[in-house]
Amino acid sequence: MKEPSVANHPGMHLKKEWITLLREQAPEAEKLGRLTGRQLRLFYEEGWFKALVPRKYGGLEWSLSTVVAFEEAIGWAEGSAGWVFTLCSGAGWFGGYLDPVVAKRIFSPKKACLAGSGAVGGVAEELQNGQWQIRGQWQYATGAPHASYYTANVFLPAENKVRAIMLPPRAVNIQQTWKTIGLIASASESFQVACHEQSGLYFFDIDPDHPVVKASLYRLPFGALAEATIAANFSGMALHYMEEVAGLWAARKDVIHPFSGLVSKQPGWMGAAQKVYKMHWRQWQQARAQLFRAVEKLENYVNTHMTVPELSGDKKYLQRSMEVSKAAQHLSAACRQAVNNLYPYTGLTGAAMDSAIGKIWRDFQTGSQHALFVPGQ
CATH class of the missing domain: 1.20.140.10 (Butyryl-CoA Dehydrogenase, subunit A, domain 3)
Structure with missing residues (x-):
């Protein structure tokens, strides 16, 4: 059977050597249960984890049309790599809602990568000594093993509201719960938090009417x-x-x-x-x-x-x-x-x-x- 043609085939958005690398490394990545070092190196070199991060913080700030086309392309190239790009680069979009000083601190490293969950899986309470007590557990944090920061939604009893939060790696305990039949190398593990922190925690709110970055x-x-x-x-x-x-x-x-x-x-x-x-x-x-x-x-x-x-x-x-x-x-x-x-x-x-x-x-x-x-x- 002759395969039908595709208008604007997604492969046009990727270099041949990228496709080859992602696919050839896939079996090893499945064995590891996470992307290989060579696959991650490609992500870092091309800045893919920062595709939706504001340009002023060192990101690519791709348009939605551009990123949607690329999502399809990398998903076509290799499933787990595509899933990691989708979820981790998507979290980079939160950079538009962070305090500028915080955003620069989080996104300045070349290997900056966010992993997290959109579920309200925990509670955050401010203590009298100025520290925050965070308790909770979140599932399906794609790219958890190589994340430089973690995002989560927490409930604040004192304010009776839910807010998003950035958590440093030291506050997070990764749990190897990702036992699925596919997307094995996406390493979409759970993480648990039970800590008292005074620094390194950053709350933010996602409100398209009031972004910090006016783009x-x-x-x-x-x-x-x-x-x-x-x-x-x-x-x-x-x-x-x-x-x-x-x-x-x-x-x-x-x-x-x-x-x-x-x-x-x-x-x-x-x-x-x-x-x-x-x-x-x-x-x-x-x-x-x-x-x-x-x-x-x-x-x-x-x-x-x-x-x-x-x-x-x-x-x-x-x-x-x-x-x-x-x-x-x-x-x-x-x-x-x-x-x-x-x-x-x-x-x-x-x-x-x-x-x-x-x-x-x-x-x-x-x-x-x-x-x-x-x-x-």
């Missing part, structure tokens, strides 16, 4: 940004899977076995399978284009309305945000349907732990379990 990137709604970037990651993995399926089928031509001399004919189900493939390919292409358009529309609206003080209450801003959310959910569903409906046609190669297609399937199934993309929300 359009930080006036975007966090929900839409999160859904768009994660859905783009799914898209990259789903494309990689469909490409591997096409390659697997292409190898199923008439073959003469060297010992028996018998000829293996192409399976009788191939015609029906190809129809399923083409249908899902078309649906994926349409859903992908819809997300890219929605992201561009939201971004353009924010860029032209930077002077509006209360964007979060603006009707068109909310409408554009909802369009991104709906498009992300639609793309997620299209990717899930494509991968799940093509899986039965991949045979035992598709289920093998040591096959390329099997790894992509495992990575996709793990990532698509993200709480933001539960069907029917």
Whole structure:
């Protein structure tokens, strides 16, 4: 079967040597349960962990359109590397809401990388001696082993409110709880905090109407940004899977076995399978284009309305945000349907732990379990 073409294939955003490195290092990364030193070196050299960090703090400050395209590309290249980029670079976006002195301190190191959780997993109480007592446990902190700071949401009883917090590594106890079938090297471990700290803790609030850094990137709604970037990651993995399926089928031509001399004919189900493939390919292409358009529309609206003080209450801003959310959910569903409906046609190669297609399937199934993309929300 001839593989359909992809308009603006995500591979165009990556150098060939990057793709080769990420994929060749993947088996070793799975054994380690985290990205390899060579993979991480590429992240640091290219500044990928700082993709959404404000430029004034040494970040790249990519536009949402740029980062969504790159999310898809790196997810296509290698699942765990893509997942680490998605979650860790996404946390760098919080730099737009930090005190400038704090932000410079956190992001100035070349190996600065944030890991964390959006769950309200702990409590923070200020003591009479000026210290803070932090207690809690948070799950799924992607990239935890190589993080330079950790983010979390905590409840402050004295103020009866939830705030985000930055925690230094010394306050964090990483727990090796990441035992999934896929995205193994993303090292999305849990972490526990039970400490008294006077320095190194930084509270902040995410409010697109009042970012510390006055740039359009930080006036975007966090929900839409999160859904768009994660859905783009799914898209990259789903494309990689469909490409591997096409390659697997292409190898199923008439073959003469060297010992028996018998000829293996192409399976009788191939015609029906190809129809399923083409249908899902078309649906994926349409859903992908819809997300890219929605992201561009939201971004353009924010860029032209930077002077509006209360964007979060603006009707068109909310409408554009909802369009991104709906498009992300639609793309997620299209990717899930494509991968799940093509899986039965991949045979035992598709289920093998040591096959390329099997790894992509495992990575996709793990990532698509993200709480933001539960069907029917």
